[in-house]
Amino acid sequence: MKTTLPSQSIDLSPEEIARYSRHLILPQVGLDGQKKLASARILLVGMGGLGSPASLYLTAAGVGTLGLAEMDRVEVHNLQRQIVHDTATVGKSKIESARARLQSLNPHVKLDEHSEGVTFDNALEVFSKYDLILDGSDNFPTRYLVNDAAFFAGKPLIYGSIFQFEGQVSLFDTKAGGSCYRCLFPHMPEEGAVPNCEEAGVFGALCGVVGSLQAMEAIKFLLGIGESLKNRLLVIESLAMQFRTLRLKKEKACPLCGENPSILKFEKENYEFSCRIDPSGPPQKEEMRFPVEVGVEEARRWLDSEKPPYLLDIRESYEAAVCQIKGSAFVPMGEIPNSLDALPKDRPILVYCHHGQRSLRITQFLRFKGFDTATSMAGGIQAWAEKLEPDMARY
Numbered sequence: 001m002k003t004t005l006p007s008q009s010i011d012l013s014p015e016e017i018a019r020y021s022r023h024l025i026l027p028q029v030g031l032d033g034q035k036k037l038a039s040a041r042i043l044l045v046g047m048g049g050l051g052s053p054a055s056l057y058l059t060a061a062g063v064g065t066l067g068l069a070e071m072d073r074v075e076v077h078n079l080q081r082q083i084v085h086d087t088a089t090v091g092k093s094k095i096e097s098a099r100a101r102l103q104s105l106n107p108h109v110k111l112d113e114h115s116e117g118v119t120f121d122n123a124l125e126v127f128s129k130y131d132l133i134l135d136g137s138d139n140f141p142t143r144y145l146v147n148d149a150a151f152f153a154g155k156p157l158i159y160g161s162i163f164q165f166e167g168q169v170s171l172f173d174t175k176a177g178g179s180c181y182r183c184l185f186p187h188m189p190e191e192g193a194v195p196n197c198e199e200a201g202v203f204g205a206l207c208g209v210v211g212s213l214q215a216m217e218a219i220k221f222l223l224g225i226g227e228s229l230k231n232r233l234l235v236i237e238s239l240a241m242q243f244r245t246l247r248l249k250k251e252k253a254c255p256l257c258g259e260n261p262s263i264l265k266f267e268k269e270n271y272e273f274s275c276r277i278d279p280s281g282p283p284q285k286e287e288m289r290f291p292v293e294v295g296v297e298e299a300r301r302w303l304d305s306e307k308p309p310y311l312l313d314i315r316e317s318y319e320a321a322v323c324q325i326k327g328s329a330f331v332p333m334g335e336i337p338n339s340l341d342a343l344p345k346d347r348p349i350l351v352y353c354h355h356g357q358r359s360l361r362i363t364q365f366l367r368f369k370g371f372d373t374a375t376s377m378a379g380g381i382q383a384w385a386e387k388l389e390p391d392m393a394r395y
């Protein structure tokens with residue numbers, strides 16, 4: 001069974017008829033279909049790598065209302081893939097930047113702004129205003145939050161994600177009997193267990209492919225044409241240049257949409273990485289459960305305590321030249337194996353890098369070498385700068 005929106009009695013102006021003429025002459029779209037698009041409301045979660053191409057194509061296609069949910073500002077390193085923004089908008093909010101570009105592309109599209117992004121507090125209310133949600137988020141807490149909010153709000157969700165050279169796309173339409181993200185990946189990984197795009201790198205043009213496929217799925221869904229990705233996962237391997245479609249099914253054991261769900265309502269703690277807080281400085285060596293990772297707030301408490309840890313910057317010299325936390329020792333990652341004798345064995349070692357991924361690997365290496373109290377600073381100097389030292393230079 002296909003879900004289609006009811007035909008609407010919106011009239012298109014002569015300018016719009018001309019603008020959409022290449023759609024109008026497709027029998028599967030036609031005037032009726034174009035009017036459906038003109039009355040549709042789509043929410044884009046994230047105006048980054050996926051939201052950029054998706055928003056451009058949905059705007060060009062004449063979708064009636066696009067909701068833009070994003071809280072970040074444009075940074076220069078976004079421009080490698082986030083093509084709705086440009087050099088002149090670096091420093092502006094991504095919503096403001098995207099609005100200018102999208103409005104100039106197609107002034108007939110109404111843009112609704114959600115400048116707090118999608119959060120636990122607003123998700124259900126925001127979702128209720130839209131026909132379809134398109135997920136362009138780049139982190140696990142938001143992805144799980146979006147999935148669950150779409151389930152509880154009964155809204156179809158176009159999922160897309162990127163990891164390095166691989167992309168995935170699907171349609172999660174639980175109300176129509178389809179699977180959800182948790183049918184694939186039941187629980188959120190531990191913080192730091194899986195690198196995000198910033199840490200792992202992302203192949204820019206692949207964002208164009210995945211975001212455009214999401215837009216295409218959204219348009220097909222609104223028109224009720226073709227075969228959707230409901231209960232299918234499209235996997236794109238860009239290096240091998242292979243597109244594979246895997247069958248998905250609604251999992252009986254899914255904690256959200258399965259037969260005996262453990263997630264019975266929308267609850268905040270399901271979307272937060274746990275954060276260990278200890279006001280008394282770092283645990284000392286004799287303590288058994290010395291954490292492998294700490295957040296930046298706790299790291300600072302440790303550094304400010306009476307027995308501060310040895311603070312170790314393992315980035316490259318060109319990175320350390322941009323910014324460094326005061327009091328750091330500096331040993332680039334590649335030199336660590338030959339520098340073990342220089343590291344203290346009688347005090348905890350707090351390791352950091354740019355985003356917390358390299359430091360986690362070095363922490364694991366150090367522990368293997370007998371430094372039992374090596375700890376990685378989760379989120380790296382980027383999180384430190386964002387949360388604790390906003391004036392610090394970033395890169």
Ligand SMILES: [Zn+2]
Nearest residue numbers: 180183254257
């Ligand atoms: Zn499910």
